[in-house]
Amino acid sequence: MIVRYPFLALVFSLVFVLPIQGRADSATDLVFSTGVLDNIPQQKTVTYDHIRLGPEDSGLNLIENGAVSLSVAEGENGGNEAILEMRDNGTLRNRTPFPADAGNPLVMAFLESSLRSMAQITGGSPFYLRNRIKESLRSGGQVTPTSFTIDDKSMPATSITFQPFQHDKNAARMGDFANLTLTFVVSDDVPGGFVLFSAATPMVDGNSLYRETIRYSSLADRE
Template structure:
């Protein structure tokens, strides 16, 4: 049985359980506990664009012991219910067939959000050489301190910039302007409709996107 241990670190801090308008909705424990039956619950299209490294250059975070991410053109992320108490996450992309990468308790927070956020942490660590613990904590604090977002049709959309006022911005390069966008259905907060992370540097920057497939 496989575990996405790094993503679970988002659960380890008391800040996750702290009152926060956004986290109270989309990261509340047990959002999928009442899902009926077994099998696929949600499916997302997943893409990841990474900055092109200079020829022969080593990424700053190569010594952090974190598996370096790779670009994804046409990926899939599937959340499934295995039994009353357990959920699994499966991934597939242009290089790998569908396979289970992690399992989570059904009583815990949304595994889709946890995986997405940890992908962002892993990518930023690799690209900047920064501490994954520091990056993870800043993103977590940004989530906890956020409001519910703005209404756009039937959805709520929240945009976060975790490092906008960070004292270490000068060390982060393009990731200092990292923006996270979360679109969700307020009537069904487990249904995260779109998750986007981008550095705002166009085709040469970092963009990661997960879009719910109906």
């Protein structure tokens, strides 16, 4: 199944306005930097764990045991393309090709998934939500040094956070989503450049109204 993401227009517009080669210093540059797929061998696949939780009565497609795979292969036109596959409990939900030179396509898929979830839970306009997210991503977020652990080995990383609705004029009407935080953790030590993608409302009494995470798992041989 081939699925296209409407958020691609948003992401590509950001990339075209802010062309980047490799890592840079600003929050926007770090998230949308290109060349991050260069360290994925064509015979390998990067895998991620995917969880999406929210109110059961919202009709949201909850994912408690999801998986994402990302690989790079030669495309029909001779250039490389990135293939992104998303599964839920082993069932393939979608498979999408992306240009391999336009950054990590999981950024696009994650933003689109988060946007759809927010619109479904809040009943708000996806166009309004998309514009607020776009403004937040373009204006820049907070960049913080951090670390992560893989196979008991600690590695340096950078955390980038955005709060797209914190100062929105309609924040008082958005409930928990007024303080939604988008988090991206990046590291040059990880194939594909990303350790974590997260969208979450604040924790209240140990629970969050909405939480979605895509977390790096491993680099494995392609099947």
